Amino acid sequence: MTTTTPSRGRRRAPTRMERAAGKAAALQRPRVILALLLLLGLTCVMLLDGYLRAEVGGDERVRDGASAGKVPDKVLNGGPILTFRDGKPVTQTIPKKTIVLTFDDGPNPTYTPTVLKILKKYDVPGTFFLVGSMVSRYPSIVKQMVAQGNEVGIHTFTHVDLSYQSDARIKREMEQTQLALAGAAGITTTLFRAPYSSETDAIDNYSYPVYKKLGASGYTSVFVDTDSDDWKQPGVAKIIKWATPSGTSGSSVLFHDAGGVRSQTMKALPTYIEKMKAKGYTFTTVSGAIAKNAAAQRASGTGAGAGAGAGTAAGTSTGTVVAGAKPSSAPVDSAVGGAGAAGGGTGGAGRNGSRNGISVLQGAHREATGMTLYEGKALIYAVTVAEWVVPGLAAGLTVVGIAVMSRFGMMLILARRHYRQRNKRRFSWGPTVTRPVTVIVPAYNEKECIANTLESLAKSTHPIEVIVVDDGSSDGTSEIAREAARSFGMTNVRVIRQENAGKPAALNNGVRSASYDIVVMMDGDTVFEPDTVRHLVQPFADPEVGAVAGNAKVGNRNTVIGAWQHIEYVMGFNLDRRMYDLLRCMPTIPGAIGAFRREAVLQVGGMSEDTLAEDTDITIAMHREGWRVVYQEHAKAWTEAPASLKQLWSQRYRWSYGTMQALWKHRKSLTDKGPSGRFGRVGMPLVVIFQIITPVFAPLIDVFTVYSMIFVDFWASLAMWFAVLGIQLLCAAYAFRLDREKYRYLLMMPLQQLAYRQMMYLVLIHSSITALTGGRLRWQKLKRTGEVGTPAGASR
Numbered sequence: 001m002t003t004t005t006p007s008r009g010r011r012r013a014p015t016r017m018e019r020a021a022g023k024a025a026a027l028q029r030p031r032v033i034l035a036l037l038l039l040l041g042l043t044c045v046m047l048l049d050g051y052l053r054a055e056v057g058g059d060e061r062v063r064d065g066a067s068a069g070k071v072p073d074k075v076l077n078g079g080p081i082l083t084f085r086d087g088k089p090v091t092q093t094i095p096k097k098t099i100v101l102t103f104d105d106g107p108n109p110t111y112t113p114t115v116l117k118i119l120k121k122y123d124v125p126g127t128f129f130l131v132g133s134m135v136s137r138y139p140s141i142v143k144q145m146v147a148q149g150n151e152v153g154i155h156t157f158t159h160v161d162l163s164y165q166s167d168a169r170i171k172r173e174m175e176q177t178q179l180a181l182a183g184a185a186g187i188t189t190t191l192f193r194a195p196y197s198s199e200t201d202a203i204d205n206y207s208y209p210v211y212k213k214l215g216a217s218g219y220t221s222v223f224v225d226t227d228s229d230d231w232k233q234p235g236v237a238k239i240i241k242w243a244t245p246s247g248t249s250g251s252s253v254l255f256h257d258a259g260g261v262r263s264q265t266m267k268a269l270p271t272y273i274e275k276m277k278a279k280g281y282t283f284t285t286v287s288g289a290i291a292k293n294a295a296a297q298r299a300s301g302t303g304a305g306a307g308a309g310a311g312t313a314a315g316t317s318t319g320t321v322v323a324g325a326k327p328s329s330a331p332v333d334s335a336v337g338g339a340g341a342a343g344g345g346t347g348g349a350g351r352n353g354s355r356n357g358i359s360v361l362q363g364a365h366r367e368a369t370g371m372t373l374y375e376g377k378a379l380i381y382a383v384t385v386a387e388w389v390v391p392g393l394a395a396g397l398t399v400v401g402i403a404v405m406s407r408f409g410m411m412l413i414l415a416r417r418h419y420r421q422r423n424k425r426r427f428s429w430g431p432t433v434t435r436p437v438t439v440i441v442p443a444y445n446e447k448e449c450i451a452n453t454l455e456s457l458a459k460s461t462h463p464i465e466v467i468v469v470d471d472g473s474s475d476g477t478s479e480i481a482r483e484a485a486r487s488f489g490m491t492n493v494r495v496i497r498q499e500n501a502g503k504p505a506a507l508n509n510g511v512r513s514a515s516y517d518i519v520v521m522m523d524g525d526t527v528f529e530p531d532t533v534r535h536l537v538q539p540f541a542d543p544e545v546g547a548v549a550g551n552a553k554v555g556n557r558n559t560v561i562g563a564w565q566h567i568e569y570v571m572g573f574n575l576d577r578r579m580y581d582l583l584r585c586m587p588t589i590p591g592a593i594g595a596f597r598r599e600a601v602l603q604v605g606g607m608s609e610d611t612l613a614e615d616t617d618i619t620i621a622m623h624r625e626g627w628r629v630v631y632q633e634h635a636k637a638w639t640e641a642p643a644s645l646k647q648l649w650s651q652r653y654r655w656s657y658g659t660m661q662a663l664w665k666h667r668k669s670l671t672d673k674g675p676s677g678r679f680g681r682v683g684m685p686l687v688v689i690f691q692i693i694t695p696v697f698a699p700l701i702d703v704f705t706v707y708s709m710i711f712v713d714f715w716a717s718l719a720m721w722f723a724v725l726g727i728q729l730l731c732a733a734y735a736f737r738l739d740r741e742k743y744r745y746l747l748m749m750p751l752q753q754l755a756y757r758q759m760m761y762l763v764l765i766h767s768s769i770t771a772l773t774g775g776r777l778r779w780q781k782l783k784r785t786g787e788v789g790t791p792a793g794a795s796r
Contacts, residue, residue: 038765042393042700046707048386058711059160062196066163066204075208076201080223080252081286084215091200094225094250095292099276099283101126101253102222104155104193107134107141108258114266115257116141116148122273124283125361126150129193129222132157132177134258136383139184146185151285151362153191153222154178161196163206170210174219182368182376191286191364192219198254199224220364222286225251230265239268240275248280250289287363393700400697407690408731411575418578419738422633430541435518436463437537437595440510442503443481443524444471449640451484456527458488462534464520466493467510472500477524503591504607504614511601520595526639527555528593536595536635546600546627547619549577549586550593550635551739557641561648563748564756565641567732574735577631585683586629587691588616588659593637600627610665613658620666623683624676633739649763656692656767663687664771696768699761725753 068076075082078091080100094100101119106112106128119126128145130152135142146152156162157176165173178188192214194207200223203211211221228243245251255265273283284292359365368376421427439457443450450468457466466485470478478495485493498509511519518537522528532550539545551573557566580586589596594615601607604621607614622629642648669680708717732746 042389043703045382045386045389046703048382058158059164061164062161063163063204063206066206068201068204068208070205071203071208076203078200080200080225081290082200082211082215082221082223084212087212087216089212089215092290092293094252094289095296096250097248097279097281098250098289098292099245099253099281100251100286100289101255101283102193102224102286103128103255103257105134105159105259106130106257107138107145108262109138109141111262111266112138112141112145112257115269116145116150118266118269118273119150120148122270122277124273125285125288126283127153127191127222127285128257129153129155129191130177130181131155131159131258132173132180133159135177135180135184136380137387139180139380142181142184146187146362146365149359149361151191151287151364152181152185152187152189153193153286153364154181154189154219155193156195159195162194162210163204167213170213174214174217176379179372179376179379182372183378183380184376186368186373187365188368188372189364189366190218190220191222193222197223198227220286220290222252224254225249226253228253228255228265228268230262230268231256231260233261233264236264236268236271239264240272243268243272244275252286252289285361288361291360291363394704397697397701397704400694401701403689404694405727408727411579412731412734414582415575415578415734415738418582418631419633421582428541429539429545433518433537433541434463436465436516437518437520437533438465438467438510438514438516438598439520439522439533440507440514441466441468441522441524442471442506442510443468443473443477444500444503444506445473445475446477446524447473447475447480449525450477450481452527453522453524454481454484454490454493455488456529458490459530460528460533461530462537464492464533465515466490467513468493468495468524469506469510470495470497471503471506472498502609504609507614508606511598511606514598517598518595519598519601520593521591522594522637523592523639526552526592526637529636529638532593532635532637536593536632539630539632540595540597542628544628545630546597546622546625547589547629548595548635549589549619549629549631550595550637551631551633552590552592552637552639554641555638556643557745559643560748560751561643561645561756562641563745564752565648566745567749567752568756569641570739570741571732571735573631574633574738575731578633578738580683580686581631583682583686584628585623585679585686586631587619587683587687588613589619589629591615592639593635595635596622597627600625611658611661612654613662616659616662617665620662620669620679620683623679624666624669624672626675645759649759652760652763653767656764657770659687659691660767660771663692692764692768695761695764699758699765702758725750728753 072089075089075091078089079093081092081094083090083092101124103112103115103126106115107130112128115126118124128150130142132154142152154174154177156173157180158173160169160173162170162173174192181188194210197203197207214221226243226245228239230239230243234242243253243255245253255269256262257265276283441450441453446453454466454468457464468478468481470481478497481493481495484490485495494513496509496513498506507521510521518540520533520536536548536550539548552569554562554566554569556562577586591614596618600622601618604618604625606618608617608621611617619629642651663684666680666684669676669684671677672680705717705721708714729746729749732749733743735741736743736746
């Protein structure tokens with residue numbers, strides 16, 4: 001039996017336009033992802049830099065005065081070297097007439113190299129307890145330090161009091177410092193000194209468990225016998241005095257090579273070394289001291305042998321204190337003990353005594369291999385990038401901020417000057433222009449708006465001819481236009497139909513068909529006030545004027561998105577265009593309202609299809625041909641702005657990309673002479689700096705602001721943000737005053753700065769990436785509602 005499957009209706013094959021749109025959308029998605037990845041990468045770099053500087057995750061708490069009741073007395077009264085064997089603490093003292101010279105908080109690019117030079121000069125080793133974040137920032141210093149024969153230990157990654165930290169944070173602090181050491185010098189270490197620690201009698205009930213946990217992991221904690229207190233900057237003489245141990249006792253002496261101004265330490269160190277050598281003291285590292293203790297144990301016969309390690313001396317002549325410990329093979333002890341057993345130690349092997357390739361003075365070091373080494377190098381590389389990128393961006397953003405503030409000031413000054421100049425009673429462009437002009441209305445699927453457009457033109461107080469160029473509409477736009485013209489009694493309207501070829505082609509068709517020498521161009525969704533055309537054409541009384549930009553206004557401003565665009569339009573036209581007008585470098589005549597000498601349009605080759613911003617393209621072309629382009633504030637047009645975020649993104653994306661195309665097309669104006677060179681060296685830099693570069697960097701300013709609010713100083717950052725907002729509000733208020741707009745819309749400005757402005761920046765970044773990657777865009781038709789009627793009905 002055969003079963004017949006009922007046939008299903010076939011899907012309609014996509015049209016050529018739909019296929020092109022789908023292909024364009026597919027090409028744009030990777031670019032959006034790339035833009036977001038760049039922003040994410042920058043954020044990560046900033047967070048890394050902030051972590052290195054203790055701005056992110058920093059903890060400045062320091063415990064003081066806590067009880068030590070749970071700490072064994074033999075630890076509190078023991079030597080400065082603390083290890084744990086099978087959970088039992090073992091302490092060691094420094095051998096007599098021996099100095100372990102230790103330095104905390106480094107490396108520092110100013111003071112640590114000086115310390116290394118001093119130690120090399122006097123053939124003295126040192127033990128440096130390094131902060132991991134500083135190691136990752138100055139790896140070359142650490143590499144030199146290790147190569148010179150000094151020993152290094154961990155001082156945590158961000159210099160935090162570990163007694164306040166969780167186990168996970170403690171582990172992270174240690175591991176990250178080990179990675180930094182691996183990347184910088186190819187080693188790890190088993191020595192540790194806690195930040196804010198001093199002598200063993202300062203161990204309390206909170207810090208002791210930390211030492212115990214680290215000891216179980218093989219770390220040797222190192223404390224202080226003698227503190228120079230150089231951080232107090234008491235003077236060279238007192239630093240030397242306080243760093244000198246009493247009698248002939250050995251000592252672990254603390255100096256600082258970072259963490260503040262250490263100029264006194266640098267002066268005191270050479271004198272101190274000379275003084276202690278004169279008294280018969282020798283200098284060694286922590287591992288060297290442990291090796292000496294092991295050698296002394298074997299010599300006295302009280303040690304457990306080489307295999308027991310250096311930390312198992314019970315009651316030896318070196319003063320070691322053992323609290324019920326059993327021998328263990330903790331990493332540092334086994335390595336150092338082995339070296340000592342083999343005849344190492346500063347007494348037998350010299351400054352860098354070693355046996356079997358193991359340096360006695362660097363017995364705590366381990367060679368970094370495998371993933372530890374690679375991860376360490378990756379960390380150093382990432383920090384290097386952050387060290388260059390973040391300060392560079394900070395400097396760049398400072399320049400951008402100064403430039404933006406300067407621009408605001410220039411805009412206010414020039415806008416006021418422009419207003420006073422153009423509104424003087426005696427100001428005139430010349431004889432009043434009364435001759436008829438041609439109004440060209442390109443239209444593509446404008447059935448919702450075209451009737452309103454023609455109705456507004458029917459009320460024009462200036463004689464006009466209207467040419468509606470229907471660019472292949474499929475919604476009956478031309479029929480609606482003819483019917484509207486008949487209903488309004490307009491005998492001066494011609495409707496021209498053409499195959500769909502784009503807006504530039506429609507405008508060029510209108511220019512060729514125009515009957516008069518002045519043509520006014522407007523969009524099919526725009527309405528004019530009765531006096532708009534009359535005001536718009538008056539500047540043509542000046543024979544130098546080739547084009548006039550009108551004052552476009554948002555008609556559908558009663559929505560949030562509309563209000564945001566209304567603020568943008570008023571500020572853009574009233575401040576930017578006034579400034580550009582006085583500087584004679586107007587970059588764009590808006591497509592919604594502009595007027596041209598017909599001969600000038602033909603002279604530059606008409607509306608070009610080379611770019612998506614044909615209005616910017618032709619404006620620059622006119623400047624290059626020597627025509628003057630001016631702004632007429634009293635010629636107002638009401639346009640329907642995008643009503644959704646998707647449509648807004650599509651429109652601004654095309655505008656931004658088209659502007660970049662136009663600037664690139666006319667890049668030779670930078671080197672031209674005459675009027676073309678004037679625009680190239682004045683107008684083009686202004687447009688590039690303030691419409692492309694500055695907005696591209698603007699999101700970074702916001703990222704820095706949010707970062708500062710979270711990790712640095714919330715109130716100071718918030719105050720700075722409000723200060724900038726205040727300046728922008730001042731500029732906006734002045735623009736609203738010049739245009740006689742109501743101030744209530746400015747209440748939306750703070751929200752505009754938080755949401756709308758960010759979207760515009762992302763659009764520009766997206767456009768920039770598209771331009772840099774060679775992408776192409778097509779015209780996108782925005783969905784219209786026709787809600788913008790005659791100006792009298794437009795809500796203000």
